[in-house]
Amino acid sequence: MIEARKLAKHYGEKTAVSEVSFTVKPGQVTGFLGPNGAGKSTTMRMIVGLDRPSSGDVTVNGKHYAEHKDPLHQVGALLDAKAVHTSRTAYDHLRAMAATHSIPLKRVHEVIEMTGLGAVAKKKAGGFSLGMGQRLGIANALLGDPQTLILDEPVNGLDPEGVLWVRNLVKYLAGEGKTIFLSSHLMSEMAQTADHLIVIGRGRIIADAPIAELISGNSIQKVRVRTSQTADLTRLLASEGVTIGANEPETLEVTGLDSRRIAQIALDNRVLVYELAPLNASLEEAYFDLTKDEVEYHSHVESGEPTLITEGK
Numbered sequence: 001m002i003e004a005r006k007l008a009k010h011y012g013e014k015t016a017v018s019e020v021s022f023t024v025k026p027g028q029v030t031g032f033l034g035p036n037g038a039g040k041s042t043t044m045r046m047i048v049g050l051d052r053p054s055s056g057d058v059t060v061n062g063k064h065y066a067e068h069k070d071p072l073h074q075v076g077a078l079l080d081a082k083a084v085h086t087s088r089t090a091y092d093h094l095r096a097m098a099a100t101h102s103i104p105l106k107r108v109h110e111v112i113e114m115t116g117l118g119a120v121a122k123k124k125a126g127g128f129s130l131g132m133g134q135r136l137g138i139a140n141a142l143l144g145d146p147q148t149l150i151l152d153e154p155v156n157g158l159d160p161e162g163v164l165w166v167r168n169l170v171k172y173l174a175g176e177g178k179t180i181f182l183s184s185h186l187m188s189e190m191a192q193t194a195d196h197l198i199v200i201g202r203g204r205i206i207a208d209a210p211i212a213e214l215i216s217g218n219s220i221q222k223v224r225v226r227t228s229q230t231a232d233l234t235r236l237l238a239s240e241g242v243t244i245g246a247n248e249p250e251t252l253e254v255t256g257l258d259s260r261r262i263a264q265i266a267l268d269n270r271v272l273v274y275e276l277a278p279l280n281a282s283l284e285e286a287y288f289d290l291t292k293d294e295v296e297y298h299s300h301v302e303s304g305e306p307t308l309i310t311e312g313k
């Protein structure tokens with residue numbers, strides 16, 4: 001369990017995190033989302049004591065990270081996959097970590113096996129690809145079989161098999177009752193992995209809810225209707241005050257009425273409808289809706305050339 005209370009971090013004039021309060025519960029995967037520069041990494045770093053809060057407080061399993069006598073058994077973190085001795089082999093890195101935390105060598109072999117590092121374990125970490133570096137970072141986080149796992153962008157650089165492996169791993173660990181807190185910019189991946197989401201924008205929490213609730217509450221539900229009588233149906237639905245889009249022949253996308261009501265109107269007026277499909281809103285839509293005013297760095301592509309502009313600084 002991670003509990004943040006009015007947690008804040010300022011760098012001079014810059015507020016990276018502004019008095020955030022949230023709880024990350026055991027037994028589920030909690031995703032941490034937000035635009036670039038929103039404060040995700042800073043928050044995660046404060047949880048494990050790598051950054052000192054300017055004010056407020058955060059505890060893991062009831063204590064500040066530094067107060068735990070067995071920190072690696074309490075919290076495993078992947079915050080920067082490049083934070084390894086480049087001249088050490090993966091095996092030596094994990095072995096040194098285990099030796100300094102009274103973790104048996106057997107566990108080193110276990111995490112190497114679990115993370116698929118077997119073939120490269122005796123190679124120097126400095127020569128690792130991004131994906132192999134991520135796997136080593138995850139192996140490191142798992143070393144103490146921690147109750148709480150914090151992963152900043154764990155799937156960054158992983159191949160599709162690796163992405164699937166991380167998804168299954170964190171779901172399995174959550175099922176075992178562990179607390180899992182992970183960030184990712186990959187919306188489709190987050191939608192498939194997380195049970196609960198915390199969304200941060202410009203250092204403030206803008207949503208903290210189960211993923212299904214967040215999607216249904218922050219996106220527009222549409223129904224796709226296929227009919228050869230698009231003109232007739234458009235006229236009939238127009239009187240109901242709906243918004244109708246039409247991007248394909250014989251197809252309408254209706255916003256503002258549910259499929260049952262559309263079916264009833266079509267039946268009452270002898271309009272033949274051969275498909276009626278509620279369109280599932282995506283996490284991406286909900287996310288863009290939630291964060292549209294919170295994005296610090298916008299990409300502009302009017303001229304074909306992306307430009308970075310900074311607001312609010």
Ligand SMILES: Nc1ncnc2c1ncn2[C@@H]1O[C@H](COP(=O)(O)OP(=O)(O)OP(=O)(O)O)[C@@H](O)[C@H]1O
Binds near residue numbers: 014039
């Ligand atoms: N050491 C630092 N000194 C000054 N400003 C910092 C420092 N670390 C972070 N910041 C600023 O704090 C804000 C939050 O940064 P942070 O890295 O936590 O965001 P993030 O949500 O993790 O972003 P990203 O998705 O790009 O990784 C940013 O505006 C960043 O520039």
